[in-house]
Amino acid sequence: MSLAETIPLKLQAGIDSIIDNVIPSPWLTEAEKSDYIVKIKALLKEKNAVLIAHYYVDDELQSLAEQTGGYVSDSLDMANFGAQHSASTLVVAGVRFMGETSKILSPEKTVIMPTLDAECSLDLGCPIDEFSQFCDQYPDREVVVYANTSVEVKARADWIVTSSNAIQIIQHLMAEGKKIVWGPDRHLGQYIKNKTGADMIMWQGNCVVHDEFKLYELEELMAKYPDADVLVHPESPESVIAKADFVGSTKQIIAAGKKSSADTLIIATDHGLFYKMSQEVPNKRLIPAPTGGKSATCKSCAHCPWMAMNTLVNLYEALRDETNTIEVDEVVRQKALLPLERMISFSQQQGILTAGDA
């Protein structure tokens, strides 16, 4: 068996165990929530900090970012926003690789996260030593990695991509006659390969949230709502992607929802996106794509267990105590910065990442 076949299997047990041990958010009364919100707002001002939240964290954190002049978006936009903001401290509500990406682009700033235990199955499933060995087997190929990876894996890459720009970057590499080693998300990799015909050797990682979307139940839902548009994130299984009216990143799904003439949208991504989606298309019916039939478990609730670890309480405590700071080795950071800047520059030239996005 190749490394690509064996490593993810070994890691899956570890990932399952982490998910099973995720601590649920503390339950707060409305009065307690308001109290935390007031205190966090005061601390953000006092510490010259800005709150940057991912689409998948809880609604109250997304709302707080909006109310305080912060930002809600996908991981790359979050990092870009932080780099361009005048605040000296970036409070990143999301998962660890997002804090690291912010630190890569803003080494002079303090980057704080509500919890450092918020991981990502793609990042966990792609450890640097094994991935590097895997890449070493194909020295004639460009190493292209998804943004959902550790700073060390980014430093090993020639290119970093997001789900917004992956197809264009792979097409650019194909035009240069390049073959690809791809990691870590196998579904996104397969989607890109199908779209471009690129020669890609794949690491076999997956997102534990998107991997759970189910074809059979989706078909049932589509039969019930025949006029609905189906919007799917490309980390989902190939069979689910095949049913989509639109496939794209979180940000692109929101844009597609706005453009759609359908009154009903079936959406296959983390349900955290519904907060923004409801703001953007308040008159449409939004239906989460099914993650299971009658046998659904708490692991298949279309919400990332690590994103859910970000709460008002740990956000307040981290900001108050200035703990949970992201530290990145400077040599590794500089190596990771190269493919990251390459991607940003390419995306800006192609109009994929605009200044207004950041």
Ligand code: SF4
């Ligand atoms: S939703 Fe999936 S890809 Fe996103 S952070 Fe969670 S595990 Fe990672």
